Amino acid sequence: MQAVAVADPYLIKEVLQCEDLDKRPNTGYWVVTKMMSAHGEPNLVSSESDKYWRSVRKTVAVAFSSAAMRENFSQISTAGAEMVQLLRKRDPKTSIDMFRGLLCVSVDVISRFGFKQNFGAVQSFGGGDGSHKFLDSLLIATKEAQEFLKKPYRQLFWFLPSVKKSYQTFKDFQSFMEKLVHDMQEAGTPADGDTTVSAQLLRCTDPDTSKPLTDKQLIPMASMVFWAGYDTSAVTMTWALYLIAQHPQVEAKLIAELEAHGLLATASNPTPPPPNFKQLAQLDYLSNIVQETQRLYPAVAFGTSRSCPTKDIHLDNGRLRIPRGTIVWVLTHSLQNSSSNWEQPDKFNPDRWDQPHADAAAAIPPKARPMVGHMEPHDSLDLDHPVNIAAGSRPGNYEAPQLRLTRISSNARSGELEQKLAKFNEEQSGDPNAPAPKRWMPFMDGRRSCVGQPLAKVAMASTLAQLYANFSLTLTEAMPDPAGMRKKETLALAVLHPGTGMHMHVQPRVPVKQQSS
Numbered sequence: 001m002q003a004v005a006v007a008d009p010y011l012i013k014e015v016l017q018c019e020d021l022d023k024r025p026n027t028g029y030w031v032v033t034k035m036m037s038a039h040g041e042p043n044l045v046s047s048e049s050d051k052y053w054r055s056v057r058k059t060v061a062v063a064f065s066s067a068a069m070r071e072n073f074s075q076i077s078t079a080g081a082e083m084v085q086l087l088r089k090r091d092p093k094t095s096i097d098m099f100r101g102l103l104c105v106s107v108d109v110i111s112r113f114g115f116k117q118n119f120g121a122v123q124s125f126g127g128g129d130g131s132h133k134f135l136d137s138l139l140i141a142t143k144e145a146q147e148f149l150k151k152p153y154r155q156l157f158w159f160l161p162s163v164k165k166s167y168q169t170f171k172d173f174q175s176f177m178e179k180l181v182h183d184m185q186e187a188g189t190p191a192d193g194d195t196t197v198s199a200q201l202l203r204c205t206d207p208d209t210s211k212p213l214t215d216k217q218l219i220p221m222a223s224m225v226f227w228a229g230y231d232t233s234a235v236t237m238t239w240a241l242y243l244i245a246q247h248p249q250v251e252a253k254l255i256a257e258l259e260a261h262g263l264l265a266t267a268s269n270p271t272p273p274p275p276n277f278k279q280l281a282q283l284d285y286l287s288n289i290v291q292e293t294q295r296l297y298p299a300v301a302f303g304t305s306r307s308c309p310t311k312d313i314h315l316d317n318g319r320l321r322i323p324r325g326t327i328v329w330v331l332t333h334s335l336q337n338s339s340s341n342w343e344q345p346d347k348f349n350p351d352r353w354d355q356p357h358a359d360a361a362a363a364i365p366p367k368a369r370p371m372v373g374h375m376e377p378h379d380s381l382d383l384d385h386p387v388n389i390a391a392g393s394r395p396g397n398y399e400a401p402q403l404r405l406t407r408i409s410s411n412a413r414s415g416e417l418e419q420k421l422a423k424f425n426e427e428q429s430g431d432p433n434a435p436a437p438k439r440w441m442p443f444m445d446g447r448r449s450c451v452g453q454p455l456a457k458v459a460m461a462s463t464l465a466q467l468y469a470n471f472s473l474t475l476t477e478a479m480p481d482p483a484g485m486r487k488k489e490t491l492a493l494a495v496l497h498p499g500t501g502m503h504m505h506v507q508p509r510v511p512v513k514q515q516s517s
């Protein structure tokens with residue numbers, strides 16, 4: 001099987017806009033379908049962009065509109081508030097795995113916001129043995145799905161105990177979702193103003209029959225909302241904690257911003273309220289931190305892949321021919337960490353996001369642009385170690401031996417950027433107002449971009465604001481430095497996890513005794 005890896009912003013834009021290049025089973029998405037559905041029914045993430053996907057996507061997108069965010073904001077911020085309460089009760093000297101904590105927050109955000117249920121994951125983090133059946137089933141099923149991705153031939157050995165065990169973990173996860181869908185259907189026709197994910201899913205119709213989706217169709221769709229949202233948001237917040245812990249000047253600036261909005265815990269205001277929706281939108285520096293974290297540590301570090309099984313595809317004004325069946329692999333991590341696209345790409349610098357259109361790629365004449373990395377037929381991917389597949393130029397990275405990306409020298413961005421971009425876009429597309437290709441796309445771009453992006457942004461900002469308003473978070477001595485951390489990173493299907501967890505000391509800004517007095 002042939003694959004080309006694409007890291008150039010202009011080319012990525014073309015790939016993602018090309019109707020013939022789509023998600024296909026040969027690009028690995030079959031594993032996701034297998035995990036979500038016992039019967040191979042399509043889900044939002046892994047299905048091709050056919051009319052069924054279009055119809056469901058359009059209906060579900062309403063649940064993630066800005067109006068829905070404003071309306072259901074309290075459902076988003078409550079999980080963070082519960083986490084704050086819980087952390088206040090913990091002994092600050094003990095170490096806490098904040099990655100696990102934030103996974104719990106994300107599960108509760110999705111269940112509350114999307115399905116009007118509280119799955120109680122945050123509460124589990126504070127009590128008992130810390131396990132949570134639903135979260136654990138998601139994590140375990142994802143791990144088993146990764147095994148299928150690494151060894152697709154396992155499907156043929158369905159009778160082996162280890163393979164049967166994998167399938168059982170999928171069934172366990174699906175049975176949670178069966179119950180959820182059953183509850184949704186039992187609740188009956190949603191009220192007119194109800195635009196939650198569950199209400200919108202019940203409103204979806206199958207374009208072939210014009211009938212509401214059956215439970216077999218609904219289960220993978222609902223499952224996908226959880227699976228696509230829970231660890232992507234949690235790892236992004238976790239990497240933000242990691243980066244902030246190493247940059248005290250960033251934390252100081254964040255605290256000053258929170259204080260300026262009356263959100264910081266101080267001796268005179270020991271238990272500040274969580275930011276409301278309006279305040280959240282005013283926390284510009286926090287937003288910069290999240291964007292910069294997503295640049296350095298894109299959650300979906302694996303990127304995305306496309307293929308066309310029926311014909312050759314010609315890109316870049318015919319300069320590039322992609323033979324039929326070739327996998328075109330969009331490398332988000334490389335795009336966002338390459339000196340071709342960024343000045344000082346290794347530096348965690350939230351201030352770079354003060355620049356207007358900071359996510360737009362600079363105009364580089366086509367001939368000077370790097371284009372594709374070639375994967376030789378004998379190359380194999382080490383799917384357990386993302387550093388091998390996502391070449392960037394960060395400390396601790398080593399050049400991926402199997403992926404040779406041509407680099408060009410750093411192209412400094414100047415004040416004339418706007419004019420240059422307009423001129424270049426006009427040359428490229430004939431339209432000076434065509435949106436510039438992006439050099440930052442953690443949520444991907446084009447028709448298959450992340451439908452949950454608005455929820456992710458609001459939930460991450462709300463949770464991080466509440467955490468930093470109330471606590472100072474420092475890494476325990478056991479946590480590796482960035483180079484060491486890089487080597488421990490793992491992929492859970494496409495998502496970059498810190499293989500170590502994120503062990504931290506969480507110190508209240510105002511001593512707890514003072515808060516209650």
Ligand code: HEM
Nearest residue numbers: 044045228229232233236299300304443444450451452456
């Ligand atoms: C920081 C958090 C998040 C990141 C970085 C992220 C990133 C992405 C990316 C890169 C894709 C495209 C995947 C591909 O091409 O295979 C995607 C798709 C998707 N995401 Fe997210 N996501 C996040 C949070 C969420 C949340 C919170 C939800 C919902 C609760 C969600 C739901 C989805 C769905 C349903 C799709 C499939 C969309 C489609 O193909 O129509 N995501 N996401």
